[in-house]
Amino acid sequence: MKTVYIGTYPPRRCGIGTFTQNLLQAMSGKDDSPKSKKGFFVVAMNDFDQEYDYPEEVGFTIRQECQRDYQEAAEYINLSGADCCILEHEFGIFGGRNGVYILSLLHRLKIPLIVTLHTVLKTPSYEQKEILQRICRTANRVVVMSHHAVEFLEDIYDVPKEKIAYIEHGVPDYKFLQQEAKKEFKLDKRKVLLTFGFVSRNKGIETAIKALPEVVKKHPEVLYVVLGKTHPHVLHYVGEEYRNYLIQLVSELHLENNVVFIDKFASQPELFKYLYAADIYLTPYLNEAQITSGTLSYAVGVGCPVVSTPYWHAVELLADDRGILFDFSNHAQLADILIDLLDHPEKRLRLSRNAYEYGREITWPKIGAKYNNLVKEVTAEQLKIPRKKSIPFDIKILPPFSLAHVKRLTDHTGIIQHTKFGIPNLKEGYCLDDNARALIMALMAYKETKSQKALEFCPVYLSFIYYMQNDDGTFHNFLNFDRTFVEEQGSEDSFGRAIWALGYMLDNAPNDSYSQIGKYMLDKSVPVFDNLRSVRSIANVILGISYYLKNNMGDDVMIERLRKLTAFLVEEYRQNSHADWKWYEILFAYDNGLLPLAMLHAADILKDEEVRRIAFESMQFLSDITLKEGYLSIIGNEKWYHREDTRSDFAQQPVDAMCMVLMFYQAYKMTDNIDYLKKLFASFMWFLGENDLRLSLYNYETEGCFDGLEREGISRNQGAESTLAYLISYLVVLEAHKNYYSKYWQQNQTEDLTSNE
Template identity: 60%
Template sequence: MKISFIGTFPPRECGIGTFTKNLFDAMLAAPGADGPNQGIVVAINDHEQRYDYPKEVKLTIRQEEQADYLEAANFINISGADVCILEHEFGIFGGQNGIYILPLLYRLKIPLIVTLHTVLKNPSYNERAVLTEICKIAQSVVVMSQTAVDMLVAEYSVPEHKIAQIAHGVPDIQFDQLLAKKEFKLSSKHVLLTFGFIGRNKGIETVLKALPAVVSKYPNLVYIVLGKTHPNVIRHSGEEYRIYLMGLVKKLGIEKHVIFLNEFIDQSELFKYLSASDIYITPYTNEAQITSGTLSYAIGAGSAVISTPYWHAAELLSEGRGRLFPFNDEQALSEVFLDLLDNPQVMRDLRKNAYDYGREITWPKIGEKYAQLASKIVAEQPDEWVEKEMILDLLALPPFLLDHVQRLTDDTGIIQHAKYGIPNLKEGYCLDDNARALLMVLMTYKRNKHPLALKLSPTYLSYINYMQNPDGAFRNFLSFNRNFLDEVGSEDSFGRAIWSLGYLLGNAPNDAYYQTGREIFFDAAPNFVKLQSIRSIANTIVGICHYMKSNPSDEGMKEILRQLANRLVADYEINSTADWHWFESLLAYDNAFLPLALLHAAEFLNDEKVEKIAFESMDFLSGITLRNGYLSVVGNEKWYNKDGENSMFAQQPLDALAMVLMFHQAFQLTKDQAYIRQLYTCFMWFLGENDLRISLYDFETKGCCDGLESYGVNRNQGAESTLAYLISHLSVLEAFEEVSNLEASVV
């Protein structure tokens, strides 16, 4: 069996790297079903650091380089590996909360086992989303304690059968205590030890405060703090914590009893220090630590261990393998120290119990357990790895809810921006969003006569009416205190208003709404042929076509439709080439609206050229954005120039909406159900089928995040993004009804 490992790796100084190296060696030494196991390592570099890796490291990933993760997925897939093992810790992967690892994992074509070194009980939105998605992708999830198992089931909804509990391994290294003490010139000392990366959450100050009461009785006692300051702490705070500890030592008058060793040492040397110590302490400041390698090492070395009751310690030190004391309680710690030092036999019993258990978790035994799990996972997979296939399943969609729209709407209109899920009143209102909001509630009411949709409709319609100028054009922006912020809005906002008004005229819930919408629409109509913006023309075309569905005999409006469609055709003929079938020399924003507009126009114009260009441009855009089997819209960061590269970030919900609408209209024209599958693929962009493999829909607020950025998800949930999601959701529901009706008519 050939195994691919992803994680940090020595010589990078990192606890996860040490774990990965030990697991790599142990699994390759474990018996293989078909001969010796083989392994390769993909190592994670940090902050542009470079390391002189050993030969087993075949590829490196720069932590913050998204492209490196995608390259690694391709490398692993062609490496001949049978299974991949990921060592997961939030801080070692790039993007917000390590989100860059998700695209890599999703692209793997071999089974995945993930070892979780951290499981948070109260994760942030992004932490929960990232970890939940990793657990969905993995065939097996390994944790090191029963507490972690319980948390994954209760907090992250991971099926229990998918979880394997395998203890943290320890090196099979032993030293004689007397000889170790002699080598370190500590023969006459009672030695206390803490080791590992130093940071505020380690609680070392609690030990220091406990020492005065102990050294007054045992003046030959020395406390060794062995370890460097954590690299992340160094980057953000320097040596502030170490300096604080050294100052505290001086203040307490215990300089002769405390030794700081600012080193990162190898395992053999570490176990020599553990053997030399009488008592090992992990005084962490809170319970939220699911795994501690340092604690496991101390148990493996047969140390007498004292710890605060964080999750891993509470389990590992049960059954007489150690002693616990309350968090941040130096008085209780002093009492435990004195009790053990006063009773050497009690200390010997603790050491024996720890040593006996440590024999059960040596790396050879842990490596064998991982190897058995990997063999089982590989055996359960089909000979041909099945590509992840999109399934058309409405039951998999979240409920359609207007909670966040209601939260954003007041008696003026819909607030355009939000701080996370909270309306940002400072930004006021805009025509674009109120037009989209009107469209959404009309679609909602048409579908299920939702009373809230009907209630909200006049608010958005009255905003559009209020923003119309005497010449029929519109202002766009309005402050929260209802002051106009522009004289004339953008042509894009004009087009979106016409889109929603046209839909209203074809789907009005009552005559009052129809008559109001008709007045606004026709007051604006003289401006239709004056438009210059290609996207404003496209939006206006769609609005006109919605109007004409209920007014097909309006020849004057049909002629305006023809003029506007010909404008798009002309732009296409100017810019398209043999390998660039598009209306401009770049793909920018809201791209799919351009072919969408011609697909609508083709319904009414009976023009072969319009229809040909509509499908040709649609296929061209689809070839770029759907080539990986999921939607990857052109990012607004740099867009996609004809002779340049496609920009991956910042991807906007508006673009996903346009893709959904485009395929919906293509289906309505052709009745080809392949377009429904593509529609659904595009909609699933909102729910995690995207480049970062994470949902933009917030299941708590019922809003939609504002986009995919290079660092992760933009957690703000403004009106544009939420309305884009809701209109897309409604389009999916409508399309599936149309498919069902089509199939029923065939039967």
């Protein structure tokens, strides 16, 4: 089996890199020759723009914070002919917030995936949990190295038990004689206590140092060796602050003859010589949240007596009298244990024998064989998976429809426009844009679900729109929390959204009162139409008029208004479109799907073939750009996408996804082409994680929607615009699903009757 590994790799100094190298060697054969590694290669992670002189098995490198590298790595792997991919996962080695960039790579893989988790958090943040769950859903198998991790994956991350594989951390099979190792390091007259690995505050080395004064009183020959460099990330951000603190502590306790710091990244043979030279190995970590410890596995593997705090991996690995545990930060208890072990060599010997016996079962050749069997297993399963039938919808995967976050944002005045994380930000007040969208959403929700709560929201949002209208038909946009206006007249875009909402309400009024006030405000605003120049404002107004005309086709004056506004967009399209640029402007900005959406509605009302052609042509151009990978990749708002420039990948906004959903549904209603339903659903799935970062924007805790996809991850705020865009899109999916399956059922009934005849 040709296997590719993703992770850090030597010469980068990283424990996971060492693990990856050991695993590759164990799976490919006992020797370290290039020939034995044929069929095995590595995609290596670089950090802080560092370059490394990698060995030949490294076929591709990824710059940690360069998102495009992850996509290119996926393409490289897919073209390599590899049978299986093994990912070594640790949040800190991948780019984006909490390592989110790795998701874009994994989603593009076309071969089976095995993920080895080096960290499984008991109390993850919302985003950490979301990322790890998506990794586990993508993986064919998830490997963990402790039984605690198995429990966490099942209970916290909802990973099916049958997907989890327990494989211990491997141990290199080095053998040295203790006296010879001690002599080489000039330690033959000392009792050696050892801690090795990257130095950082969570290692609790100060606990061991504080225990030494009592130990040294009885055993002055004791030497505590701290072997390892400061962790690179710690060094990058705070320098040698912790190491200097430890050195100062040694000085204060007068332990200069009993503690030595060896500031180096030891090679594996050298490291194991130190382990064989040690009389006792210490891991005095400060808290239990350590699910895997390679250093502890190494110590047990060589049969070194271990004294450790009871972090998760230590509790498991040191069971059955393979080591001794002491309480976190309890240096007095540690001193008593060390004195007892140094006084009684037979106890150390017993621990050593038990540990060594267990260690023989976790040597790398045996661990490599387990991984090879797992690779064969998942590749065999992959061949048996039948192709899924192509269907336009799978609404079973949708979360339940909920207005909880809308309720949280809505008071007696209207809907608050912004939040700080998930909490309404009253300082920002209200805006016409969001209350117009909220009215559309509430009317849709009542129509689709008969939600009484949605119906109760309708007069709140409608009265807000009424309050915001000026005597000349224009609207204010922003309103302070004390109900004072921020400006005399809002933007053209906010005006257009208000007209869209009024037109939609006039087509879906719950009772006559809504129709009366809606018509009153619409008539009052009509004179403003002639002054509009923004293509998006005009598109919004076209939508409002189109909805109004569905039940008022006798209104010839309004039809002419629609024709005139549509002609404006047609002219903009003629002026700006070219053979390779079928668009209304020389750039893509925001709410891009709104323009083809408006033209589709206008074409449906006016029955104008040129308008129809432009609508479908521009829709196809937009979808070719944003759906070319099979999922929605919204044109980001970091900078506008000019015709001669490159597009922005980030600052992707939920309103853009909403417009795409609405656009494809209108195209489906006009053509009955099921491909538009598939694109509609693909666009909606942007909210649920089918996007460039592979993260869900829907927050299952608050039942709101995050504000967008940023370069480093998801924007954590959950404002009204985003949540309303999600809910409107959700309701369109429900309506489209009902529409499609109603036609599908009728078609099947007709076919059945025909066959019976």
